[in-house]
Amino acid sequence: MQDKVYAGGDASSVPLMGKSAEPTIFELSAKGRTAFSLRTQEVPVRDPKETVPESLLREKVVELPEVSERDLVGHFTRLSSRQYAVDLGAYPLGSCTMKYNPKFADQVATTSGLYDIHPLTPDSHAQGWLELMATLERYVCEITGMAEATLQPAAGAAGELTGLLIMGAYHRSYGRKRTKVIIPDSAHGTNPASVTLAGYEAVTVPSNDRGLVDLEHLRKLLDDDVAGMMLTNPNTLGLFEEEIHQIAEAVHSVGGLMYYDGANLNAIIGITRPGDMGFDIVHSNLHKTFATPHGGGGPGAGPVAVTAELAPFLPGPKPALVMEDGIERYRWVTPQASIGKVHGFFGNAVVLARALSYMLYNGFDGLKAVSQYAVLNANWLRKMVSQRYDIPYSQTCMHEFVASAQRLRKEGGVKALDIAKALLDNGFHAPTVYFPLVVDEALMMEPTETESLQTLIVLAERLNALAELATTKEGQSQLHEAPVNTPTRRVDEALAARKPRLTFDQPANH
Amino acid sequence: MNLPENLRYSKDHEWVRPQAGSQVVRVGITDYAQDALGDIVFVGLPKIGSTVESGDALGEVESTKSVSDVFAPVSGKVVAVNTELESAPELLNTDPYGDGWICDIEISGSGEVESLMTPEQYADFID
DSSP states (O other), X not given: OOOOOOOTTOOTTXXXXXXXXXXXXXXXXXXXXXXXXXXXXXXXXXXXXXXXXXXXXXXXXXXXXXXXHHHHHHHHHHHHHTSOOTTTSOOOBTTOXXXXXXXXXXXXXXXXXXXXXXXXXXXXXXXXXXXXHHHHHHHHHHHHTOSEEEOOOXXXXXXXXXXXXXXXXXXXXXXXXXXXXXXXXXXXXXXXHHHHHTTOEEEEEOBOTTSSBOHHHHHHHOSTTEEEEEEOSSOTTSOOOTTHHHHHHHHHHTTOEEEEEGGGGGGTTTTOOHHHHTOSEEEOOHHHHSSOOOSTTOOOOOOEEEOGGGGGGSXXXXXXXXXXXXXXXXXXXXXXXXXXXXXXXXXXXXXXXXXXXXXXHHHHHHHHHHHHHHHHHHHHHHHHHTTTSBOSSOSOOSSOEEEEOHHHHHHHOOOHHHHHHHHHHTTSOOOEESOSTTSTTEEEEOOOTTSOHXXXXXHHHHHHHHHHHTTSHHHHHXXXXXXXXXXXXXXXXXXXXXXXXXXXXXXXXX | OOOOTTOEEOTTSEXXXXXXTOSEXXXXXXXXXXXXXXXXXXXXXXXXXXXXXXXXXXXXXXESXXXXXXXXXXXXXXXXXXXXXXHOTTHHHHOTTTTTOOXXXXXXXXXXXXXXXXXXXXXXXXX
């Protein structure tokens, strides 16, 4: 008999306390109550009208919540204990990469001198920061196989827009007017959005029956109107585009550029590089691949790296090592044909420091091992659940794979959403569901490099047990009810979207 | 799967209802499409008077899962739209062939309706 396996990433034991709803901070508010007050006797209270121009004064007092410090701390601490969090347990969420924030990177981010410097500090007084950024640019280029980079873009989507603006500037420099950008049907939703924002028409190329770009179809779409193609490799099905050289050659043959969406870069670091595949522009999601908090809205960083030919168009200013009076110094330099700034200052700078520290901590071999473990773990989990779930594209995957709950839905009415919600009751975060769109009832899983074998064993057992449950009448109704252990039960997403409540009405007794 | 006999179907999962003696056809999305999309929360309608070619984006439907284009199954001019959908997008889920219709199109050419799939052909197509 096998001993019980204890998973490090199993959050079943977390005391998610209480079933009653936490009130909003506004409902805890009582008029006149404050969390902190200065002893004001020594400082005279002045009417704002004496010092602030009337045109700038509010007509009504702003309705902020008024709570004591004790109530404030209690409220947010209770909310934090009701969340599934990366520091609690495993997160098989697909297309999101890092699910763990290394603690040394937190320490780096709070190093005095790195975080307490004003962004307007002259470059002569910020040589350390400039050196850090120049070094990171170099490492990003080495990892992606590009010549030059900008660290400005605030995240992946900002990087996409930056890359497309560079693409446009490049074509204009040759007097070409290009109108279309090609995108596969399995692309991230941000790709067509960025293409539209950059003023291009998005043209979709379908996947073939192996889940890869249909090369013959692509060739038919290529003409003199095509500015380039955006591609994620491995793609969102977790599959490596095996014909990438032929794809790049075809796009280049009509003068188009190849754009690499770096969302899945963590599958290939140290093994291959976008530059070697034939890409011209690459964005890298530092917050997905290199030790920056994932989820919760940021902050992110989406450096864009390009070939030497495109380097003059990069946003500026960039740190550059120059010789002045026989001394080497870092200065801010703007590339000659720069598309301009894409961020107020220098991007989310502390995120950049975290990324560089992660690269240095792991070293080249370590980063390669990260990719190898990410791919190994994904393939192991894929195999372990492949009896109970259909895997529509079943070749060896990269860092993630996509299963389908289509069979469960047809046989017993249990959807991908039900499995995802029930997994929350079982100590694990839900996988990504209903993406990519080319798979029905998609369950997209990415265990990442950080989960132990024990955690993966327990995760696979729970996933398989849920599929088993979906075959019985009683199990089906249980799954439709899930989650039952979480402080908030299943929310009515459709109602929330159809009739959104976007404001909070102050209670009458406020 | 509900596939009314008197309708024609497109590969992009729209239905067309021809009316005897009229060039105006009614257009909507199929039961299969609404089931695959899930709970629909927003419908973007075409403009009355706009002309569309078969295969053009006619409007869009947003569900809790995704945003998808609705494609024109035939070429012609949009002569009426179902404004009920603005406040009640769920009609696409509950009654895709009836109250959940999307628009009426006055057909410009001929033969386009006949070239669409019959219920039997569409049933094979989605199987």
